[in-house]
Amino acid sequence: MTPNDPIDPEIRKRQKSRALVMALALGAFVLLLYGISIAKMALA
Amino acid sequence: MYMASVTIKAEALPADWRDFVALTKPRVMTLVVFTGLCGLLAAPVTIHPVLGFTAILCIALGAGAAAALNQWYEADLDALMKRTAARPLPAGRMDKQSALHFGVGLGAFSVLLMGLALNWLAAAILAASILYYVIIYTVWLKRRTPQNIVIGGGAGSFPPLIGWAAATGNVAVLPVLLFLLIFLWTPPHFWALSLFVRTDYAAAGVPMLPVVAGPKTTRNQILLYTIPMGIAAVLPWPLGLSGPIYGIAAVALSLVFLFLAIRVYRNDATEAAAMRPEKKLFAFSVIYLFAIFGALVLDRWMI
Numbered sequence: 001m002t003p004n005d006p007i008d009p010e011i012r013k014r015q016k017s018r019a020l021v022m023a024l025a026l027g028a029f030v031l032l033l034y035g036i037s038i039a040k041m042a043l044a
Numbered sequence: 045m046y047m048a049s050v051t052i053k054a055e056a057l058p059a060d061w062r063d064f065v066a067l068t069k070p071r072v073m074t075l076v077v078f079t080g081l082c083g084l085l086a087a088p089v090t091i092h093p094v095l096g097f098t099a100i101l102c103i104a105l106g107a108g109a110a111a112a113l114n115q116w117y118e119a120d121l122d123a124l125m126k127r128t129a130a131r132p133l134p135a136g137r138m139d140k141q142s143a144l145h146f147g148v149g150l151g152a153f154s155v156l157l158m159g160l161a162l163n164w165l166a167a168a169i170l171a172a173s174i175l176y177y178v179i180i181y182t183v184w185l186k187r188r189t190p191q192n193i194v195i196g197g198g199a200g201s202f203p204p205l206i207g208w209a210a211a212t213g214n215v216a217v218l219p220v221l222l223f224l225l226i227f228l229w230t231p232p233h234f235w236a237l238s239l240f241v242r243t244d245y246a247a248a249g250v251p252m253l254p255v256v257a258g259p260k261t262t263r264n265q266i267l268l269y270t271i272p273m274g275i276a277a278v279l280p281w282p283l284g285l286s287g288p289i290y291g292i293a294a295v296a297l298s299l300v301f302l303f304l305a306i307r308v309y310r311n312d313a314t315e316a317a318a319m320r321p322e323k324k325l326f327a328f329s330v331i332y333l334f335a336i337f338g339a340l341v342l343d344r345w346m347i
């Protein structure tokens with residue numbers, strides 16, 4: 001595949017859905033870290 | 045052009061995110077999460093809800109990582125069995141390297157998060173449980189000995205110990221007994237299953253006890269393991285580690301388990317269609333573990 005070839009729409013669809021799930025997981029992780037920090041401060 | 049497109053679809057199509065979820069064996073994970081949660085809730089300390097949630101999340105992710113690495117290693121074996129042929133790797137929906145990276149990454153993440161958020165004892169037990177399942181059970185024992193389930197059962201026994209360690213920072217007699225209970229529960233549970241899917245295991249060349257020693261020996265072993273399992277289940281009560289709610293539930297549930305194991309022992313069937321007692325024991329064994337651990341938590345929080 002050369003840079004000028006169009007990317008297979010099926011590949012693009014998969015990449016998009018995986019990127020979305022990864023973004024949601026990272027967002028949830030950030031929230032979790034925030035929660036852990038607050039909990040640790042409360043315990044301290 | 046058409047050929048090129050077909051080649052891309054067959055070889056370079058990234059795996060769907062749902063296949064990564066499937067790789068973690070979510071159904072098996074429910075029991076792992078439940079026993080881990082019960083270990084955490086049975087501990088004689090209260091834990092901050094966010095930290096408790098994090099501990100359970102780490103146990104779930106660790107179990108998912110172990111399941112992914114198990115499927116990475118066993119893709120060839122899974123392809124040979126009806127029960128497992130539709131999994132992402134044998135079905136060709138994911139390449140092996142993706143499964144390996146996902147499993148290693150998820151495992152390392154779960155252990156590090158447990159260590160940083162809770163304590164390093166819980167993280168060390170979590171790491172040991174992942175390595176036990178992947179190296180001792182999957183790589184070493186499963187294809188070599190009919191005792192694979194007996195020793196390998198240790199891998200699934202860790203969650204209550206991890207939950208307890210996450211809450212308290214130490215290990216005590218009660219979580220060790222819970223470890224022992226799951227350890228002794230695993231052989232009758234899996235041997236009941238392997239009796240009625242024996243042909244699947246035989247086709248794949250997995251030396252499960254019914255394949256190697258036959259149904260009669262397997263049924264004897266199921267009954268033999270049920271006795272120490274019942275003792276391990278009841279023991280926390282006379283030792284004063286739990287109250288009567290747990291004690292009575294453990295006695296009643298273990299007697300039902302024993303009754304079903306005796307029915308399996310008396311069954312002579314060799315065809316899966318005639319193995320109703322085995323199927324009943326398998327189904328009840330799952331309920332048994334859920335109910336025993338549920339009773340433990342109920343006992344701890346009601347008295």
